[in-house]
Structure formats: structure tokens, C-alpha cells
Amino acid sequence: MIVQDGLPAHERWRALLVIILGIVMAVLDGTIVNLALPDIARELNATAAQSIWVINAYQVATLALLLPLATLGDIVGYRRVYLVGMAVFAAASVACALADSLAMLALARALQGLGAAGLMSVNTALVRLIYPKHLLGRGIAINSLVVATASVAGPSIAAAILSAGSWPWLFALNVPFALVSLWWGRKALPENISKAAGSRFSLLDVVLNALMFGLVFLGVDGLGVRAEPVPSDAALNSLWVPLAELAVGLAVGVVYVRRQLIQPVPLFPLDLLRIPVFALSMGSSIGAFCAQTLAYVGLPFLLLGGYGFTHLQAGLLLTAWPLAIVVTAPLVGRLIGRYSGGLLGGAGMAMLALGLVSLALLPPHPVQADIIWRMALCGMGFGFFQSPNNHTIITSAPAHRSGGASGMLGTARLTGQTLGAVLLAMIFSAFSPSEGDQGSFVALWLAAAFAAGAGVCSVLRMRQLAQP
Structure with a gap:
């Protein structure tokens, strides 16, 4: 099924549901096993350090x-890549659920990551095919809401x-949803109107x-985990492996980028990064997600250790952030196209930075309401930013390069x-366990700085669009 300007309304929601199912599974499986790592390590006779490969793979x-x-x-x-990715993800989920050793589980998780890459790489490009141009902002807002x-x-x-x-159910529950999405997607997802001409898929470039x-x-991950406030001989000796990897x-990146510079349609989309608005949007996105990770992963340490809330109370307080995104994103989707993406994104990052600073300035004994409105402000800011920024990324690329833009x-x-996770590891390594809440405050201030930087990149896009 090839479409010219979006699908009819009755077909649009069916196709979007397929994409939502895929992106939910792919994004969730990046973090859903974190809580189960102690159980996995114990049952598979592995150390805590070895179990991290369940995530890293x-x-x-x-x-x-x-x-x-x-x-x-x-x-x-895009349809073909998405469906093959879904099939690989389903098969890998079965392998993860049946794994009886850490090595087998890590290999199955790597295969699952391959399937997730197929889903995430083209999901936004498919949204561009599903929605007509005048409704694309709403489609991207829904997609952004699901990801966030x-x-x-x-x-x-x-x-x-x-x-x-038990922990195998974390993977087994993917299978029925993946099979339904695979069956439904064969009928519902549209095919590309145009494909990239002059491009080639080089195995060497993939490697x-x-x-x-x-x-x-x-x-970078190894350096973050191993960082210590006072270098010791043992710590310095352990740094050579991550330094060598980096x-x-x-070095491989230098060789790779030089090869890509001479390609008409490069695998690493340097052609898109030459578009100033696209490059600034990418910088905004990296900064925004770094800020969110620094804050959202660091806040539980502050709420539990610094303020003495229970796990249930901390969990409920943290939900104010995603709930604010859920409320804000659809509303912002209606503003896309009416106002500049740079203006909307800049306003969103300003709200996020303000919310993060207000969290860093919490009084010593805050009431829950003090925390909730600050969390909600952060979520509103992120929701205000993400959809317009994603819309700019996908629409600033030519139609035949929607896949490259979606992958970026x-x-x-x-x-x-x-980057946010590594920086947070470095921050917490600089403070003793008794000073853990101080590390959380440092993380909040750094997160606010990244949010402000992302806002500057977003606002600079207005100048680029204003130039003839």
C-alpha cells in the first residue's frame, strides 16, 4: 500500500497502533530489567558486575x-525494516525468557537490541507516511508522548x-504483543512513496x-563507573581498558566519517547534519535527554536518602513528571505549525531548567506538594519541547531521507x-554514601545547565529559519 499524503482516518489509527506497540516494547526493554538484575545474577550464578551486560548488550x-x-x-x-525488526524482537524475547546462563541471556539481549533498532530506526519515518502534512504535528506528538x-x-x-x-516474564510478555503487531502491521503499515536514489548498503560501513x-x-560507560573522588593505584590500573576502548x-570514527564524506547518501547522515536546523535540533535533543536522565535517575536517591520518603511515596512523587508529559504533549501537538518549533522548544527547555533549579533549591524538609509542582513543571517543559523538536528533525530532512532522520x-x-547516566555515575562516585543527597543536588544543577543549553540550540533555529 503506497500513499501520497497520509492514510485515510480509519486506516491511520490502525497503523499508528502498530507503531505504538513496537516503540513501547523497544523503549521499555531498555530499562525494564534494571530492577530484576539482582535476581538474574543470583539465579544464573553471575556477579553483579557481569549482570550489567544484560543491559549493555x-x-x-x-x-x-x-x-x-x-x-x-x-x-x-521502512515497512519492511519495521516488520523484520518486530520478528527478530519477538524471537529474541523468547530466547531471553528461556536463557539458562548469563552468556545466553546477554546474546539474546543483543539480538533483541537488533530487533529494537529495526523498530526505533524507522518509526518516525512511518509516522510521516501515515499522517497528512497538515496533521503530522499531532502524529509526531503522539509518538513523542509514547517514547517519553x-x-x-x-x-x-x-x-x-x-x-x-519471575524475571523471565519480563521478556515473555513481549511475545503476544509482538506477534499481534507483526500480523497487524503487514496489512496496516504503508510503503515508501520514494526511496533514496544512489545509495548503497556497505557491510564495511555497517561494521x-x-x-x-x-x-x-x-x-565512556567504563570511565563513568570507575571514576573515584581520589585516584588510587587500583583505580588507575583499571582505567586503561575503558580508555583503550574510547x-x-x-580512531574508528575518524576512518568511518572520512569514508562517509564521499558517499552521495551516507549511512552516517552527514548530509543531514549539514542542514543547520537539523544539526541544532539534534544538539537540543541530546541536551534535553541528558538533562532528563540526570534528574530523573538521580531524584530517587534524594527522595529516599535525603528526605526519607518511603519507596511508595517516592514512586508516586516521581509520577508527576511523566503525567505532566502525558497532559502536555497532545496540547503542544496542536501548536506545531502555528508557532516556530524553535520558539516552542526553547520555551519548553526554559520550563525544564526552571523546574530543575526549583528542585535543587528545595527546603530541607519539603512537603509533598512542594515536590509535586516542581516535578510537574519539569514534565511540562519536556513535553513542550519534545514534539516540536522531533517534528523539526523529521521535516527538515528530504522525504527520501526520512529514515536517516528517524534514525538520528x-x-x-x-x-x-x-551521557546523562555516565555523568550521574561520575557525580555519585565523587560523594560518599552518607553524602548521596549532595550528589543528587549537583546532578540537578548540571541537568539544569544541559536544559538551558538545549534551549539555546532550539532558539537559534529561529535565526536559521529567518535567513533567506
């Missing part, structure tokens, strides 16, 4: 293959599943892309989240 595979699969979507069709909510809902959903069953992202991720990853959108989100 998924993240590295997803980040390393997002851009290659996005480019493949430009060439062979799923990004922070993993621990809560995991807690609900683990309260009723170089995977090595660059994978080694840089592992190196150095090799950067996912890459920016994962890069920002990874």
Missing part, C-alpha cells in the same frame, strides 16, 4: 545498528510484573558504524540518555 546493539537500519529503510522501505512515557515507566512496570512472577558507537559507549572507538532522532535520544 541491548543498549550497544540498539545504538550501533540504529543508523544502518534507518538507511536500509530509505533503500528497501515509556522511557520513565520501565521500573514501575517491572515492579508490577515481578510482584506476580565501522557498530564499532564506533559500541566502543565509544563502552569506553581511543579505538574514536533515536540516536540523539540514546546518546543523551547514555
